[in-house]
Amino acid sequence: VVKREVVQLITPGTVMETKGLSDKQNNFLTSITHFEDETFGLAYADLSTGELHTTVINGPVQQLVNEVYSIGAKEIVVSEKFPPDLVQMIKERMVTTCSYEEVTDIPMEFDQIVKNLEQEKLQMSVGRLLHYLKKTQKRSLDHLQPARFFELDQSMKIDLFSKRNLELTETIRSKGKKGSLLWLLDQTVTAMGGRLLKQWVDRPLINPALIEQRHDMVETLINEYFTRQEIRELLKEVYDLERLAGRVAFGNVNARDLVQLRKSLSQIPHLKAMVEKLPIENASILDNMDECEELTTLLHDSLIEQPSLSVKEGNMMKDGFHEELDKYRDARRNGKTWIAELEKRERDLTGIRSLKIGYNRIFGYYIEITKANISSLPEGRYERKQTLANAERYITEELKEKETLILEAEEKIVALEYELFLKLREEVKVYIPRLQKLAKAVSEIDVLQCFATISEDRYYTRPSFNDERKVYITEGRHPVVEKVMDANEYVPNDTWMDKENEMLLITGPNMSGKSTYMRQVALTAILAQIGCFVPAKEASLPIFDQIFTRIGAADDLISGQSTFMVEMLEARNAIVYATQNSLILFDEIGRGTSTYDGMALAQALIEYIHDKIGAKTLFSTHYHELTSLDEELKKLKNIHVSVVEQNGKVVFLHKMKEGPADKSYGIHVAELAELPKELITRAQIILEKLESQPKSEPVEVAA
């Protein structure tokens, strides 16, 4: 019985083969540690690229779920004592496997990885992750990068519901990328760039300096059209350096991979030159854009252009790279030349023009003479070895001596090339951290050129930021809807909000474009804060710290809970965590219950946000009666979607206008639909009476 040892465990979070991985998507294995003070440690690594991130979550459980969702973790690693209802909660949101690991101290060999982490919570989280990796992988993890600590407060917070509602990285219906904001944006050329783009979309910035830096770069790249095109062309030749580094660490690259690495590296000086040529200061990118010159030279000197696929067949290293190898190759070459000369000489001497020297694996080298010519051969000149149907094969002592020499050389070459290749691979390993740094710089350039490309193609504008909490968008568009629709049909809309107009109350019939308008404001803010230009003619924005949405479309029914309960939970989430720097989108809150009940809740919510929070808020509603709130709530403004009648049909213009919507739109449509005259008249009377109720008095705004 052969004792088999487990060599490696492949789990959903540690898949490395490209079949299981999408090029433009990270595969993060995520560990979660639950501390007694109800905080959570989070650490996640992509084994294929070596990235490792960690943070501590002090906020509500919701925030943990949000993070795990936006990481897109296919596998989470927790202690067996981890609350099962939390695992359940995560699993309700996404398909993920749960694995267990109890040990949280740092394995000695990973000291370097945690050297930047001071908090014990972070160390424990990373420790759990590393132990699990060590246990399952049982192989070199040299490419793991030092853990990077990030603070959630350093990026715009968008909760899980809102990410879905806004369709940032996947659509609500198909759950696919197509139709999402990410899909629209993705003009990246490299797989690394694609992955970084997703990370950026997931975490818009809140530091204005950092944002402006990206905008500057995008603007420059737009202006420098030809340089940008050149950059795109160069990027096309750059291989996935991050994942390549991972494979080098695991020891499963072949000579062809390293040739691709060389080819990628040889683009870097050109790429760097292009970036330097840009009329803008670019130190951060340029500093990281390490050409790894020695590595390029090494690879250039060592490997031929088209090495064999297998590393055990020779034919990889260049002549002149290694003296001994050259000697063996010389010997082989000399032997072969000698044989070629022998053939020529013997032809001349025997006068048999068809005499030839051949080789096969069984008999080695032989001289072959066709039967018709055998009579011309002097008896005893060669030793007969094999008889074929129409030829005889011979050998000579000298030929066999040379054969031994050639074959011995061959054997030595193959062995030596393999040895040299392994050595080369080890040498490449040393460069892993530098390659990873380079990969980051390349990805960044790629995402920035992507922003420039999309911004130019779709006529986006550079937004400016203001400190007065103003939202001034002229002719704004919904980026995805605009792309999907015929451009000529799309109707742009302005958005004007400032300290006097904190809230927009939007009225108008169903399907007239209220949700699209609300989403477009949020997407514009997100685009601006990830560093991209925005779909508008002009835009001045505040920096939003958080975005909250409650939009009806996402009927992701959680088992057993009523839709209205979900609606209220999302509303609560918004009003508890929103600040005056946040953006809130509420779409028809309250419609799931009876009228006055829903209307009362809607009004209370509006008042609460207006008086206590002051967040920028877009609130769409069918409660037309709420439009009179603008008398009491100073910062509330009414807008509506305009509707016209054409040939007896109702046509939506998708244009937002000031003031409340037409109060009797419904009755008007009923008239167009030719409902009985007396019914219409009666409806009008009822409406008038409902309207004439002394409303403002009893439903006055709370002091």
Next chain:
Amino acid sequence: VVKREVVQLITPGTVMETKGLSDKQNNFLTSITHFEDETFGLAYADLSTGELHTTVINGPVQQLVNEVYSIGAKEIVVSEKFPPDLVQMIKERMVTTCSYEEVTDIPMEFDQIVKNLEQEKLQMSVGRLLHYLKKTQKRSLDHLQPARFFELDQSMKIDLFSKRNLELTETIRSKGKKGSLLWLLDQTVTAMGGRLLKQWVDRPLINPALIEQRHDMVETLINEYFTRQEIRELLKEVYDLERLAGRVAFGNVNARDLVQLRKSLSQIPHLKAMVEKLPIENASILDNMDECEELTTLLHDSLIEQPSLSVKEGNMMKDGFHEELDKYRDARRNGKTWIAELEKRERDLTGIRSLKIGYNRIFGYYIEITKANISSLPEGRYERKQTLANAERYITEELKEKETLILEAEEKIVALEYELFLKLREEVKVYIPRLQKLAKAVSEIDVLQCFATISEDRYYTRPSFNDERKVYITEGRHPVVEKVMDANEYVPNDTWMDKENEMLLITGPNMSGKSTYMRQVALTAILAQIGCFVPAKEASLPIFDQIFTRIGAADDLISGQSTFMVEMLEARNAIVYATQNSLILFDEIGRGTSTYDGMALAQALIEYIHDKIGAKTLFSTHYHELTSLDEELKKLKNIHVSVVEQNGKVVFLHKMKEGPADKSYGIHVAELAELPKELITRAQIILEKLESQPKSEPVEVAA
């Protein structure tokens, strides 16, 4: 150049091959004729079964579209002068091809088909259809049945929207049969039964005597379990007689088809015996259940059990069926016997045991002797014909004579069998009308046993009908939802409506089951009127002449029109055409516009139906304020869906209760969702004030 003539045009409405056809679905080609008085002639035929129906539509254009939709016409035939906007309207609803035919007089050979039609409009409609068929088919249409005139008023009218909303034959989402009422019901055994079932579902009856007749039969079949099982078993052996008749007419049946026909026919006496055995008068079915005894005998006498697939290879007819054929077969048989005897004799005479007589296509019959035995053969005994590697083949004059005789017989047999088969097929043609009548009777039995089966399996009850316009349903269920859900989880509900309670106003939160409840009442009425039992413990119903629905789920957006416009068009359709014998389901009418506007329309609609129509109406709404209408509108009753709180979560019990729903459900949920206390308090104050408005005075009901 060969001149090619068009032999047949295959159009979407005339596909005959089974690949293009679903067994359980008719493929109706439909002609529409537009008359000057704005009425429409409609005629439709299924070429595969020979059915032909015709009617005149006096109602609104809508009704025409409804009919074409419920026919499921894949192709319509109209004059070139037919209004193009009407074609457009039809095409918006369904995938259909439009073809043109101007001639409307009746082709002479079809006199018999229209002999029952008196109205010229009907004749013209059928004429157009027949001309188009003649033009495209260019072959025998002998199986077309005499046109059957039907009046739309003889069945319950359900408009297109409602058919979709109620998912009678296809679901809203997938547009497939699965999940529809038809899918639930379909326990038919034969394809003919399946097609008839769909026709019945599309046209529920309104004549109580006819309905009761079906119920009697269903009840009997439920009670006579074993007889019913026997009937099901027998039906399994019955081939699709209708389509078979069509193929006989077209001359593309082979002997195997006719054997299947024989097999089917041989079941009929047993089937008839079973039906006769039922303790119920069944004249109408029994009269049509024509055993076609002579045809059975003819087929029995003529065809063997397993005839060849091709009709040009013989091996179809029985021995004894035809004297000349028997003679040829005898000759062939005798010849073969003679040869067998020759072999035996020659073995004995020559002493060569391995001597054998063989046959091949080139040399015909021969005697074969192996080389080893040739020496034993007396010289000159046979004539040598062919030399093989290890044998010699010989012939004799006698052998060749017999060979000629056998081959001539063979040739004659094949020709004669083909001739006899064609004759037989012509004879079968004569029976087409009788087979079609039989098919109808068999289909009817099949659908009735299907009703009995489903009613027994799912514990349905026989409904009774009353003349007092009462709807008394105890523990009613939604037939499809109940099947899809776990039976234990389903919550049945009562429905009580009479002259004092014409309208039910249903309040309660979203997703709590209001729509399901409303649909269940409509489906119960439809099941009752197609002759099936109903999913309830007890049910007494009126006969409904029409059903109208406006249910939100069917967001089939018609290009350019607003959802609210569609809503109003559907509402108009209901209130213009409904009578006091109709059933109306209105689900949240008005929610697409602003509150008071929608509320005013909803109230006006309720009042209009209450005062002017008196139709049985189920009206669900979020306008809780409408619940006070019960004070003024005598025949309006409030009901609601009950909701309870369990462990801080809202749980729907799906149970309907009397009275209006909890006014502050929304605020209560908001409390459970832990919205800030002060917000809740404020919402309660607003609600109280909204509620305390002196409403009943100004919004009093119209006199």
